[in-house]
Amino acid sequence: MSDKAKLIALIMGSQSDWDTMRHAARVLNELEISFEPLIISAHRTPDRLVQFATGAKAKGFKVVIAGAGGAAHLPGMTAAFTTLPVLGVPVESKALSGQDSLYSIVQMPGGIPVGTLAIGKAGAINAALLAASILSLSDNALDQRLTAWRAAQTDAVALSPRDES
């Protein structure tokens, strides 16, 4: 693996979040954006969180995508320790279908922002695309890849519906 700094930290509270966050990873791969996936739990590994968040900017990350479910403190606590943009993905929880995750992430007090996406897969995909938009402001080649990705998505939409079964 290359020693070059990865642009995106793709962090999540648990292995169980990967089934959602892998969709962000897929989009980042499609856009050829380097990223590092990490399991960091605000509750179970608080020291790991502090070490990561306080050192993220120095390590070269430009954006943090943080997915968590339930009492989802990971995005907010990460944002408390860094001025990097933090994009929060509420993972769909079993007990409350991700509404707990959403409210935990979106209701940050004024002063510590977390850009909050939709619950689940759509949020993970859009977090990757939003991170790409942020990075593309200073990366013309990425801007072109992102524009092409969007055009391909548009081209893939059929004009008429068809029977799928």
Ligand code: RP5
């Ligand atoms: C959160 O608790 C994680 O982000 C995960 O969504 C949720 C459940 O974690 P596990 O019990 O599956 O490890 O911290």
